[in-house]
Amino acid sequence: MSARKPRVTVLGGGTWGTTVASIAARRTDTLLWARDPRIAEAVNRTHQNPRYLAGFDLAQGLRATTDLVGAVERADVLIAGVPAQYLRAVLERSVDHVRPFIPIVSLVKGLEQGSRKRMTEVIGEVLPGNPAGVLSGPNIAREVVQGYSAAATLAMPDHHSAQMLQGVVNTSRYRVYTSEDVVGVEIAGALKNVFALAVGFGDGLGAGDNTRAMVITRSLHELTRLGVALGGRAETFAGLAGMGDLLVTCISPHSRNRYVGFELGRGRPLEEILASMNQVAEGVRTTAAVMKLAAERGIDMPIAREVDAVLNHRQPVEKTYRGLLRATPGHEVYGEGW
Numbered sequence: 001m002s003a004r005k006p007r008v009t010v011l012g013g014g015t016w017g018t019t020v021a022s023i024a025a026r027r028t029d030t031l032l033w034a035r036d037p038r039i040a041e042a043v044n045r046t047h048q049n050p051r052y053l054a055g056f057d058l059a060q061g062l063r064a065t066t067d068l069v070g071a072v073e074r075a076d077v078l079i080a081g082v083p084a085q086y087l088r089a090v091l092e093r094s095v096d097h098v099r100p101f102i103p104i105v106s107l108v109k110g111l112e113q114g115s116r117k118r119m120t121e122v123i124g125e126v127l128p129g130n131p132a133g134v135l136s137g138p139n140i141a142r143e144v145v146q147g148y149s150a151a152a153t154l155a156m157p158d159h160h161s162a163q164m165l166q167g168v169v170n171t172s173r174y175r176v177y178t179s180e181d182v183v184g185v186e187i188a189g190a191l192k193n194v195f196a197l198a199v200g201f202g203d204g205l206g207a208g209d210n211t212r213a214m215v216i217t218r219s220l221h222e223l224t225r226l227g228v229a230l231g232g233r234a235e236t237f238a239g240l241a242g243m244g245d246l247l248v249t250c251i252s253p254h255s256r257n258r259y260v261g262f263e264l265g266r267g268r269p270l271e272e273i274l275a276s277m278n279q280v281a282e283g284v285r286t287t288a289a290v291m292k293l294a295a296e297r298g299i300d301m302p303i304a305r306e307v308d309a310v311l312n313h314r315q316p317v318e319k320t321y322r323g324l325l326r327a328t329p330g331h332e333v334y335g336e337g338w
């Protein structure tokens with residue numbers, strides 16, 4: 001790569017893609033690709049994204065486009081902020097135009113339904129010559145875009161590209177740590193959404209703070225066991241992308257995944273909740289993939305199983321905790337189950 005600062009293209013003009021693009025635009029030449037021309041036009045003219053981040057000012061230097069080919073052709077670094085179920089299709093449209101060897105960073109916290117693949121695996125299949133990594137952590141977009149302090153982990157297969165990319169997204173208020181544990185950071189980000197749904201169930205049903213703490217803590221146990229079985233490092237799950245993100249997603253009133261769980265707990269049908277939202281809650285479609293991965297690895301995931309039962313098998317939410325409470329607890333650290 002030349003001595004000039006890398007040109008960044010962010011794919012996905014939703015809440016988080018826009019936020020990360022705004023951060024990068026303060027450091028280097030950054031272009032946001034949005035599907036919706038109204039978003040691209042608003043970013044260029046008003047420096048705001050009225051659909052996803054209404055009222056929040058973005059970096060003045062950020063530019064946006066709907067031209068996918070032009071956006072990827074110019075990029076020294078691609079950052080992917082398109083939800084998990086759509087990323088493959090967007091990359092396939094870009095495949096002949098992405099420059100060889102440039103790094104690709106996923107912001108996505110979900111698994112592809114059907115294939116059960118992580119997003120760096122999807123990137124590796126579509127663009128096998130490009131190193132792929134992930135940026136993930138406790139990052140509620142509306143707080144980051146307002147400049148509240150936050151941190152995340154940037155995992156790349158090699159330390160050199162992690163350090164180069166750190167220079168693109170790290171600021172005094174958005175602290176980006178580096179890691180080589182791509183699998184661990186990515187799995188942590190996808191799984192925490194499933195457990196935020198479980199915490200939302202309890203909150204919607206009127207459970208107490210002790211219950212919430214119990215579910216979060218046992219969720220971390222479950223998340224770590226599957227993550228390690230899939231090749232992640234145990235210490236990653238105790239860090240920002242693991243415990244940190246699980247915590248914020250399970251307690252923040254701004255979390256979409258917790259919101260879906262909460263509304264289910266209050267008795268609203270899933271279809272109605274999803275139809276009323278204009279944003280993605282990745283856990284809804286990731287849960288079935290998680291259950292299949294767990295079954296393949298022989299990992300018991302009782303909390304995730306209850307979420308799957310409610311989302312995909314029409315189990316009434318109020319039965320969730322009753323089902324869990326029937327099980328006798330085993331050893332806290334080495335035990336398999338709930």
Ligand SMILES: NC(=O)c1ccc[n+]([C@@H]2O[C@H](COP(=O)([O-])OP(=O)(O)OC[C@H]3O[C@@H](n4cnc5c(N)ncnc54)[C@H](O)[C@@H]3O)[C@@H](O)[C@H]2O)c1
Nearest residue numbers: 012013014015016017081086107108109139140141279280
């Ligand atoms: N919002 C946050 O606070 C936050 C923080 C960290 C990570 N993330 C992750 O970032 C990813 C993107 O989430 P978001 O919050 O920016 O999304 P969002 O819900 O704000 O916006 C939806 C996005 O999906 C795109 N989209 C919808 N249908 C599409 C299709 N058919 N093809 C292509 N694109 C389509 C929209 O254009 C838009 O960019 C998710 O994996 C999410 O978990 C979000």
Ligand SMILES: O=P(O)(O)OC[C@H](O)CO
Nearest residue numbers: 137138139140255256257
């Ligand atoms: O709003 P959610 O539930 O998608 O969570 C947003 C971020 O992933 C929190 O780190």
